[in-house]
Amino acid sequence: MNRQHAADDDDLVFLAETPDGQKPDGTAAARAVWRVLIVDDDTDVHTATLFALGSLEMQGRPLEFLHAYSASEARKILAAETDLAVILLDVVMEREDSGLQLVRHIREELGLCDVRIILRTGQPGYAPEMDAIRDFDINDYKTKSELTRIKLYTSVATAIRSYEQICAINASRRRLDRIARAGSELMLAHGLENFAYGIINHASAIFEMPNNGLICMQAHGEDQDGELFVIAASGRYGTAADAALDSRQHERLHHLLQRALREQRNMFDADGLALYLGSHAGRHFAATLDAGKPLDDIDRSLMEVFCRNISVGLENVLLVTRLENFAFHDPLTRLPNRTRLKELVDKALGSHARSDSTLALVDIDHFSETNDALGHQFGDLLLLGVAARLEKHLGGQLIVGRIGGDTFAVLGDASLVNPTTLLDLFCRSFRIDGQEVQLSATLGLLRLDDYEGSGADALKDAEIALKRAKLLQRAGHVYFTRSMGVDIRERVRMMHALRTAIDEQEMFVVYQPQIDLATRRPVGAEALLRWKTRDGNFIPPDRFIPIAEYSGLIIRIGERVLREACRELIRLQELGFRDFSMSVNVSQVQFRHPHFLDMLKAVLAETGAPASRIELEITESIAMEDPDLLIDLLRQIKQTGVSIAIDDFGTGFSSLSYLQRLQADRLKIDRLFVTEITNASRGSSIAEMVIQLGRNLGMSVVAEGVEDERQAAILSALGCPLAQGYLFAKPMPFDQLVGWLGNGGNGGN
Incomplete structure (x- = not known):
């Protein structure tokens, strides 16, 4: 902008600039200010702008000016200054588009979105107004020739109001974000x-x-x-x-x-x-x-x-x-409950005081009879009375809790947690709802001195001692000994080991062929689960299968066995063994699972295994547990095309009428009866009966555990069509089964 002289106060005229844009009275620096950056290569423009705006206030604040005489100098200032409200920017400086490039730098590289930018140019042709407004985030665009003092003031005032509103909106947004984060943090x-x-x-x-x-x-x-x-x-x-x-x-x-x-x-x-x-x-x-x-x-x-x-x-x-x-806490007595007592026992086990600590469970004798005879309300009052007495006499020195029902717990110094002290508390009668009630208690105690388990284990072992005491005599006591918990500990250890075995692939499937006794040709195989630990030891199925059923792990294991058997059946068919069938055992727990049928259908669909070549083996005990429900489930299973075999037939007490309604496809003679057919003159009677029963019901029959030719010959003479056992082949891994089948069913013994 060129120097101008005019009498009109609205025109821009020049004023000697004070250093750093400060006002002579110095009061502006002491108050909040609007900071304005002037970027122009014409010193007259800087001077004229100061003269026009320097003494004015906007929104109750004075203006403070910074000066840059080139785009490069402006970049240096902008690198250090972030609280600018307005930038008055010349378009043409070092280059024709220096101003526009600086706008791009401010918005895109520096990320300064709040600051308002007013473009000023003396050469509008280098940056057409419509294009600049459309393509760049600017607040206003003026030619220097039209910028009178009033218009300059108006443009800057508008920009500052816009800047103030943007800052307020952004500040509110930031506070809302912080409020949301505060809410999330406080939730924790x-x-x-x-x-x-x-x-x-x-x-x-x-x-x-x-x-x-x-x-x-x-x-x-x-x-x-x-x-x-x-x-x-x-x-x-x-x-x-x-x-x-x-x-x-x-x-x-x-x-x-x-x-x-x-x-x-x-x-x-x-x-x-x-x-x-x-x-x-x-x-x-x-x-x-x-x-x-x-x-x-x-x-x-x-x-x-x-x-x-x-x-x-x-x-x-x-x-x-x-x-x-x-x-x-127990809702009735407000004493620590079982969960809290576990923590407290854990804490005691981890402290030096464990050597002198004892845990005692105090069980009120015949409480259920009193509760039934006098009502639950009276029973609750009785429990409150016991809790109050235990708290009064022991609470100051010991931990008193209620683990459930009519069983209380006392934990602390062994000299106080002893049978004499605890049982003496029940010598005096309890006055409940105007009645005198005489109670006795039985104790199960556990010394923490050399105990190796957790708090949960300690409570369980104290309960074992309590049960032993109640079996021996009421109003007595028993201390827990290690021998009491051997079976339970073994079961727990086996359960944990079983989980590890599943995760680390220690369990695998082997296959025992089933043979046509007339032709001695293999017609199928039974999939059997095996467990080999990392140290090379085999865990027999009769040890781990009951634990798997007890823990519910059999659901996961059984699905894995079924899926693998179906996949291997597909591989056998691809190798040319198209008439081969696969039998898979299903436990009682699996069969009772509400999603068993859905799982079966999903596995068949996923593997593509032909349902007509899949047989599920269920035990006779499953068949007789709830026949009506089982009949409906078997009907739905058979609708998928899968066949059903009754395993270990003859070991239970089946109802023949139910057996007929089950519409199973095959009976399996238990190995016990196969062994007996050569041991006595009437040893073949049960096997013969099962074979005849199968024939009468239109069911196939398979004999298990065939170990010698004499057994095979007798079974064949009795009309048994199929057999499996060590005489023909031991259970073998899949690759070995493929080789055995390829060798005509020889070499597997």
Whole structure:
């Protein structure tokens, strides 16, 4: 812009520039200012702009100017300055598009989106106005010739208002984000006290207030101005925590909080605020904070959002607290429950005091009879009476809990936790609901001195001792010994080992061929599960299958065996053995599982195995457990094309009428009867009966455990069509089975 002289006050005229754009009186620097960067290679433009705007205020603040005389100099300033409100930018400087390139640098590389940019040019042809406005994020675009003082003031004032609004919007957005994060973080707070202190800390940080505040609670009741109990307090209110709020010492706050609670809304005054946090679990909650300054409308709205978030979080914390109470305390007696006692025993086992500690379970004799005869309400009063006596005489020195029903627990010093001390507490009668009731108790005790298990194990072992005591005599006691828990420990260890075996692929499937006795040709195989530990030892199925069924792991194991057997059947068919069938055992637990049929269909669909070549073997005991339900399930299974075999037939007590209704496809003669056919003159009677029964019912028959030719010959003579056993082949891995089949069914023994 060229120097101008004009009489009109609206024209831009020149003023000697003071250093750094400061005003002569120096007052602008002491107040908040709007910082404006002038970027122009013409020094006259800088001088004229200062003359036009230097003494003016906008939005109640003066302007502070920074100067750059080239685009490169502006880049250096922008690298260090981030709180600029407006940039007055020349388009043409070092190059024809220096100004536009600087805009791109500001927006895209520096990421300064708040600052407003006003383009000024003396050569409009280099940057057409419509194109520049369309393609660049600028606030205004003026030619220098049209920029009178009024128009310049208007453009800058508009830009500053826009900048202020953008900053306010962004600040609100940032605070909303922080409010949301605060809500999430407070959800993780453990306990009401931690949550309350979190409210104060987050509110102070989000709204840039002093960390002076307190959270209080008021019980519901007819008195709307009842006592306020301080849950948490910080800063200058710190001494008020964990006590009733002193209305004389904190009169103004007390009045403000009472009003917020009474009107159930947030209250704001000149230098403080009271937040109503809602009514939960029979109590009102409110908070007060020192604002340090009046809150504007936006901050008040954000504070309302903050309170709504906090109210939801507070409700969750109180719910969790109540759940923890229920989780760790007996709802009737308020004593520690089984879960809490596990933790306490674990703690005792990990301390030096374990050498002198004993855990005792105290079981009230014949309580169920009293409960049934006199009613559950009387029974509850009786339990409360026992709890009160145990607490009165032992609670000061020992831990007293209730693990369930009529069984209490006492933990602590062995000199006090002993049969004499505990049983003596039941010598005196209990006065319950106006009646004198005489009780006795039986004890199961466990010394923690050299105990190697966990808290949960200790409670279980004490229960083992208690059961032993109740078997021996009432009103007596038994201490736990290691020999009592051997079987249980073995079962638990086996269960854990079984889980590991499944995960680490220690279990695998082998296949025992089934033979046509007339032709001695293999017609199928039974899939059998084996377990070989990492140290090379085999665990027999009769040891791990019952554990798998007891633990429910058989569901997962059984599905894996079925899936693998189906896949291997497909491989055999691809190798040319198309008439080969595969039998898979199904346990009682699997069969009872509600999704067994869905699992079967899914495996068939996934593997593509032909259902007509798959046979499921169920034991006779399963068949007889709930025949009506089983009949319906077998009907649905047979609709898939899968056939059914009754395994170990003859070992149970089957009803022939039910057997006929089951519509099974095959009976399997148990190896016990196969062994007996050569041992006595009538040894073949049961095998012969099963074969005849199968023939009469139209069912095929397979004999298991055939180990010599004499057995095979007798079975063949009796009309048994199929057999399996060591005479023909031992169970073998799949690759070995393929080789055995390829060799014509020889070499597998």
